[in-house]
Every structure is written in C-alpha cells, then in structure tokens.
Amino acid sequence: MVNDVLAVNIENLGFHYPGNDGVTFSGLNLKVKKGQRFGLFGPNGAGKTTLLSIMTGLISPLKGKVELLGHNVAKHNNEVNHLFGFVPQDFSFYQELSPVENLAFFGAWAGLNRHEIKTKTDELLHILGLDSVRNKQVDKFSGGMKRRVNLAIGVIHNPQILILDEPTVGVDVQTRHAIISYLHELNKNGTTLIYTSHQLSEAEGLCEEVALIDSGEIIAQNHLEALLIEHKKESLEGLFLELTGKEYRNDV
Amino acid sequence: MYKLWATLVKDFRVLWRDGVGLALMFVMPITLVVVITDIQNSTFQLINKNKLPILLVNRDTGASGRQLVEAINKIGMFAVLQLPQNQDEKTISDSLRKKDALMSVVIPADFTRKVVAKSKNTAGKALTSFGLQADSAAQKDLGEIDPLTLYYNPVLQESLRLSVKGALQSALQLVESRQTLRTLYFDINEKPLPADLEGQMLNNKARINDMPVSIGGSMKPPNAAQHNVPAWTIFAMFFIIMSLGGSVVREKVSGSFIRLKTLPTSYLVGMLSKQITYIIVTFIQAAVIFSLGIWLFPHINLPGLELPHDLFGLFIVTLLTGWCAVSFAICVGVFSETHQQNNGFGAIAIVILAAIGGLMVPTFSMDTSLKAIANFSPMHWCLEAYYGLFLQNGKLGDVVSYLVPLVLITLAFQLLALWGLRRKNLI
Numbered sequence: 001m002v003n004d005v006l007a008v009n010i011e012n013l014g015f016h017y018p019g020n021d022g023v024t025f026s027g028l029n030l031k032v033k034k035g036q037r038f039g040l041f042g043p044n045g046a047g048k049t050t051l052l053s054i055m056t057g058l059i060s061p062l063k064g065k066v067e068l069l070g071h072n073v074a075k076h077n078n079e080v081n082h083l084f085g086f087v088p089q090d091f092s093f094y095q096e097l098s099p100v101e102n103l104a105f106f107g108a109w110a111g112l113n114r115h116e117i118k119t120k121t122d123e124l125l126h127i128l129g130l131d132s133v134r135n136k137q138v139d140k141f142s143g144g145m146k147r148r149v150n151l152a153i154g155v156i157h158n159p160q161i162l163i164l165d166e167p168t169v170g171v172d173v174q175t176r177h178a179i180i181s182y183l184h185e186l187n188k189n190g191t192t193l194i195y196t197s198h199q200l201s202e203a204e205g206l207c208e209e210v211a212l213i214d215s216g217e218i219i220a221q222n223h224l225e226a227l228l229i230e231h232k233k234e235s236l237e238g239l240f241l242e243l244t245g246k247e248y249r250n251d252v
Numbered sequence: 253m254y255k256l257w258a259t260l261v262k263d264f265r266v267l268w269r270d271g272v273g274l275a276l277m278f279v280m281p282i283t284l285v286v287v288i289t290d291i292q293n294s295t296f297q298l299i300n301k302n303k304l305p306i307l308l309v310n311r312d313t314g315a316s317g318r319q320l321v322e323a324i325n326k327i328g329m330f331a332v333l334q335l336p337q338n339q340d341e342k343t344i345s346d347s348l349r350k351k352d353a354l355m356s357v358v359i360p361a362d363f364t365r366k367v368v369a370k371s372k373n374t375a376g377k378a379l380t381s382f383g384l385q386a387d388s389a390a391q392k393d394l395g396e397i398d399p400l401t402l403y404y405n406p407v408l409q410e411s412l413r414l415s416v417k418g419a420l421q422s423a424l425q426l427v428e429s430r431q432t433l434r435t436l437y438f439d440i441n442e443k444p445l446p447a448d449l450e451g452q453m454l455n456n457k458a459r460i461n462d463m464p465v466s467i468g469g470s471m472k473p474p475n476a477a478q479h480n481v482p483a484w485t486i487f488a489m490f491f492i493i494m495s496l497g498g499s500v501v502r503e504k505v506s507g508s509f510i511r512l513k514t515l516p517t518s519y520l521v522g523m524l525s526k527q528i529t530y531i532i533v534t535f536i537q538a539a540v541i542f543s544l545g546i547w548l549f550p551h552i553n554l555p556g557l558e559l560p561h562d563l564f565g566l567f568i569v570t571l572l573t574g575w576c577a578v579s580f581a582i583c584v585g586v587f588s589e590t591h592q593q594n595n596g597f598g599a600i601a602i603v604i605l606a607a608i609g610g611l612m613v614p615t616f617s618m619d620t621s622l623k624a625i626a627n628f629s630p631m632h633w634c635l636e637a638y639y640g641l642f643l644q645n646g647k648l649g650d651v652v653s654y655l656v657p658l659v660l661i662t663l664a665f666q667l668l669a670l671w672g673l674r675r676k677n678l679i
Contacts, residue, residue, distance in 0.1 A: 058514065084514070086511065086514040088507050088510055090507035090510075093511070095506070096269040097262065101262070105262040106511070108254055108259070108517075109259075109515040137269070
C-alpha cells in the first residue's frame with residue numbers, strides 16, 4: 001500500500017520567471033516512485049534547478065500540482081519540509097562554523113532534539129570521514145570536504161526523499177566514490193534519491209530511472225537500461241547527446 | 253524554544269569569529285568617542301583654561317595704546333605675544349601662516365591722539381547739554397578712531413573669531429570710556445579723576461551667572477563627556493550595520509537562506525535570534541563606552557561621564573536605541589544584494605542620519621527645513637532621549653515623547669524588512 005504512493009508527483013506544471021526570462025514549464029508531468037534512485041539530466045538552462053526548486057517549495061508554480069509523498073508542496077507546511085532533505089549545489093552552510101556546529105544548528109532547524117543531533121552527528125561524521133576535523137572551521141576545508149559537510153546537513157533528519165543538485169561537482173575521485181557509496185546506502189534503507197548531475201558516467205552507476213529535460217520539457221523518461229535499448233545507445237552520454245544535440249548551451 | 257536557542261548559539265559563534273565586524277563595532281566607535289570628546293573638550297578649555305595665542309603690534313606710543321594692551325591681557329582668553337612696534341605686515345602674515353598664532357591685532361599709530369580727541373569731543377557735548385561751559389569742547393574733531401586690524405588664519409572657525417572680536421570690542425570700549433570719564437571729570441573739577449573712583453566706575457560690572465536648565469533640578473554644568481559619550485554611543489550602535497547587515501547578505505549569497513527555507517522552521521526564528529544577539533551587542537557597546545567615560549576619561553585629562561540618576565530610563569533608552577539600530581541593519585541587509593552594497597550604503601546612511609540627527613551639529617543650529625528633516629532620523633530621537641537623561645537629569649517619563657517616534661521608526665524598519673523578505677521569497 002505504502003509502495004503505491006509516489007515520492008514525487010508533478011502534474012500539469014506551469015511556471016515562468018518574471019518577464020519570461022529563463023526556463024518556462026508548460027504542462028510538465030513527472031512521477032517518481034518511492035524508493036527509487038532517480039536521475040534528472042539536461043543541458044545548462046534546461047530547467048533542472050528550477051524544477052528542483054519547485055519540488056522543494058523554494059519557488060511556487062503558477063499552475064499545476066506538486067506533491068511529495070502525497071503532500072501538496074504549495075502549502076509548504078512543516079510536514080512536507082520534514083519529508084525531504086535538500087543538498088543544494090552551493091555550499092549552503094556557515095563556513096565560520098565547524099561541521100559539528102553546523103549540524104547542531106541545522107539539526108535543530110530540522111526539528112531534532114539535542115540527543116538526536118548528537119547521535120546523528122557522530123554517525124554522519126564517521127561515515128563521511130569527517131571525524132578528525134569535526135571541530136575545525138569549515139572555511140579551511142577542501143572542496144571535497146565541504147561537499148561532504150553539505151551532504152551531511154541535508155540528511156541529518158533522516159529524510160524520506162533526498163534531493164541532490166550536483167552533489168559531486170568539483171570533488172576528487174575518492175570523495176565522489178564515498179558520496180555515491182553513501183547515497184546507495186541511504187537508498188537501501190528506503191530513501192528516495194532525486195539527483196541531478198553533469199557527471200553522466202557517475203549517474204549510470206547510481207540511477208535506476210532517468211529523465212532527460214530540455215527547454216522546460218521532459219523529453220524522455222524510463223529505466224536507464226530500457227532507454228539505452230530503445231535508442232540503441234551504449235551510454236547515457238550518447239543518449240544525452242542524441243536527444244539534446246551537440247550545440248553549446250548558454251545559460252544566462 | 254530549542255530552535256531559537258540553537259540559532260542564538262550559532263549567531264554568537266559566527267559573530268565571535270567575525271574579527272573585522274567586532275573591530276568595526278567596538279574599536280572604531282570607542283576611538284571616535286575618545287577623539288571627539290578630546291577635541292570638543294579642548295574647545296571648551298580654549299575659552300576657560302587654555303589660552304588662544306595672539307600676536308599684538310602696538311604702533312601707538314601713547315597711554316591709550318598701552319591701556320588697550322593691558323585690557324587685552326586682562327581678558328584672560330589670550331596668550332599675548334607682543335611684537336615690535338614697527339613689525340611689518342608681511343612678517344605678521346608669515347607668522348600666522350606658520351601658525352605661531354592664529355590671530356594678530358594691530359593698534360594704529362595715532363590711536364591715543366584720536367581716542368583723546370574723541371573723548372574731549374564727547375565730554376564737551378555732554379557738558380554743553382548739562383548747561384555747563386566745556387573747556388575741552390574746543391578740541392578739533394579729528395574724525396573717527398582708526399579701526400584696529402585683526403589678522404587671522406582662515407582655519408580659525410568663524411564662531412571663535414566672532415567671540416574674539418567681541419572680547420576686543422569690550423577692551424576697546426573700556427579704553428574709550430576711561431578716557432571720556434577722565435576728561436569729563438577734569439573739565440568739571442579741574443583736577444584728575446582719583447584712581448579709586450575710576451576703578452569703582454569702570455570695574456564694578458554686574459556679574460553673569462550661567463545656569464544650566466535641567467528637568468531634574470541639577471545646576472551642575474554639563475561637560476564635553478556628557479555631550480559626546482551618548483551621541484557617539486548611538487553612532488556606535490548603528491555601526492553594527494556592517495556586521496549584522498553583512499550577516500544577512502552572507503546568508504543570502506551563500507545559499508544558507510535557501511537551505512533554511514527547506515527546513516521545517518520559520519525564518520522569523522532566525523530574524524528573532526539576530527535581533528536578540530545584536531541588541532545584546534549594542535548593550536555591551538553602551539556599557540563599554542559608558543565605562544570608558546566614567547573610569548578612563550578622568551585618567552586621560554578628560555572630564556568624566558556621570559550616569560543619569562534614572563538607570564531604568566537609561567536601560568530602556570539603550571534598549572530602544574539598540575533595537576532601532578538592529579532593525580535598520582536588518583532592513584539594509586535584506587535589500588542589499590552584495591556586501592559592497594550593504595557596507596557602502598550602510599556607512600553613508602549612518603553618517604547622513606547622524607548629521608541630520610544632530611550628532612555632529614546640534615539641531616537647534618539648523619535651519620527650519622533641516623530641523624524638519626531631522627525628525628526622520630532615528631538618531632535624532634535617540635539623542636534627544638539620551639540628552640534628556642544625561643544633560644537634563646530627567647526620568648524615563650520625561651523622555652517618553654522622544655521614544656514614541658523612535659519606536660514608530662523602528663516598526664517601519666521591521667515592516668520594510670518583512671516586506672523585503674516576502675518580496676524576495678525568503679520567508
């Protein structure tokens with residue numbers, strides 16, 4: 001019964017920025033099943049980040065329905081915010097603080113109590129290899145370490161859906177491997193992953209189902225293997241180039 | 253409640269690690285308070301204790317010239333350096349340019365002759381009007397006494413120059429009156445005016461008692477510290493815009509706002525925490541600056557600050573001033589897109605608000621239109637409330653009329669910030 005509930009259900013989404021500047025959605029539909037590892041890919045300016053912002057309630061749609069686990073996001077109540085975790089592309093935390101101090105603050109805002117924050121902080125810092133620097137200011141960290149802090153904050157409240165906007169951009173191989181392994185682990189424990197990236201080879205190893213978006217429209221969506229067979233391609237990158245073209249995309 | 257506590261802890265940690273912000277909030281305003289108080293105190297002292305150096309050239313060889321020199325010396329506000337009688341004007345100008353003195357007075361060559369002639373003329377007219385025969389009335393009228401020349405360095409403030417001119421005019425009046433009295437007395441009695449009578453007639457002037465008007469009934473004259481410490485404490489409080497406004501901008505730029513918005517807590521908790529944190533900071537600023545005024549100033553030859561009797565009133569005025577400064581900083585932070593915008597606009601806005609609010613020039617000396625504009629500066633109401641307590645020794649009830657507009661301006665800043673947050677989809 002629970003499995004029948006969609007993690008994400010977007011119907012007839014309509015949206016454009018003021019002055020029609022940027023991407024426009026006109027009747028977009030998207031469904032992501034609970035427990036999936038879902039990848040959303042597209043060239044620059046295709047609408048990935050805007051779609052994630054609408055899913056998380058950061059931007060309100062002009063029309064249509066957006067639901068997370070059956071809850072309407074437009075109402076943006078606390079219940080919806082408890083359901084998902086968001087890992088933005090930017091380092092969205094306080095670089096003057098240590099990982100422990102950041103997790104203490106964001107954990108409290110996520111609704112955890114002092115004990116829960118302590119337990120979860122110890123667990124996350126251990127898993128993500130940040131134990132030895134737990135009390136050091138983050139602004140001294142490498143890009144890869146900051147990415148791990150960014151991820152830890154996004155999952156501190158054990159969200160049922162984890163939305164990740166390019167979580168591995170600019171990191172070394174070891175950090176990428178650690179992050180992807182951890183995402184697999186989270187998914188095994190029931191967390192639905194909604195993931196965007198330009199690292200298509202990495203995405204092939206992570207995602208079960210993918211959607212390609214371009215100019216505000218979903219141009220393909222299916223299980224990855226089924227899509228590759230359908231388009232007679234051996235890799236996601238080949239499929240991507242076939243469906244979105246090889247021209248430069250300028251996202252201004 | 254735990255969310256608010258965690259946010260307060262976060263805000264204090266971030267603030268504690270912002271060395272530049274702390275320096276701007278504490279070191280700079282404290283330096284400003286000490287320097288400005290010292291400067292203003294020196295101006296007070298210039299009139300009362302220190303003496304203004306002045307060059308004096310007496311080209312006259314008679315008694316009136318000597319009397320005038322003596323009268324100028326007796327004024328007490330000048331350190332007179334008398335130059336040779338034939339000192340040329342170029343040398344005088346060079347001395348003023350080199351700032352050996354800022355002013356020079358030149359007594360004209362025939363000063364005595366003309367003073368004597370004028371006094372005989374005046375005495376003669378007086379005797380004639382009394383119906384007496386005037387011996388001195390036959391004195392030929394030599395015309396007006398040539399003016400004294402007052403050279404001054406242009407750096408000298410006009411107000412100071414005018415007070416010097418007034419003092420010189422008094423000395424001049426004394427010399428002329430003395431000569432006229434002597435002539436009159438001699439013409440009537442055919443003997444010189446006795447020195448003791450002359451002293452009684454010329455020196456027994458009525459005294460002027462200057463009494464400060466205070467709500468609390470204190471007659472103690474306020475000093476430079478009472479004027480400056482409250483004024484520049486207000487300025488210091490508003491200087492938190494660099495740190496607080498910058499903190500709001502940093503959260504927006506770094507994307508922390510976005511992450512916070514996806515969490516099940518209202519950003520208003522964050523705003524409340526920032527207000528509490530920085531109101532505490534403004535209290536610490538006030539406590540530090542007042543403490544310096546009380547305990548440090550007397551050790552560096554500055555007049556000590558005396559706290560008002562109504563300490564509860566002082567607490568409330570400080571609280572509302574801090575709240576207004578915090579609201580203004582948040583408002584500017586919400587509407588600024590970058591640190592440069594926040595710091596640039598913030599710094600200039602504070603100086604303008606301070607200027608029109610009467611922190612730099614008293615509002616009573618402004619023209620009517622500027623006085624009307626001053627009402628829109630929150631610093632004006634803060635200053636009036638503080639002065640009501642510090643200078644007039646009033647109580648909280650005496651300054652409520654200043655606090656009402658202050659609270660209204662604060663609420664306007666709060667509403668504007670809320671509107672800005674909503675417009676930018678941040679709450």
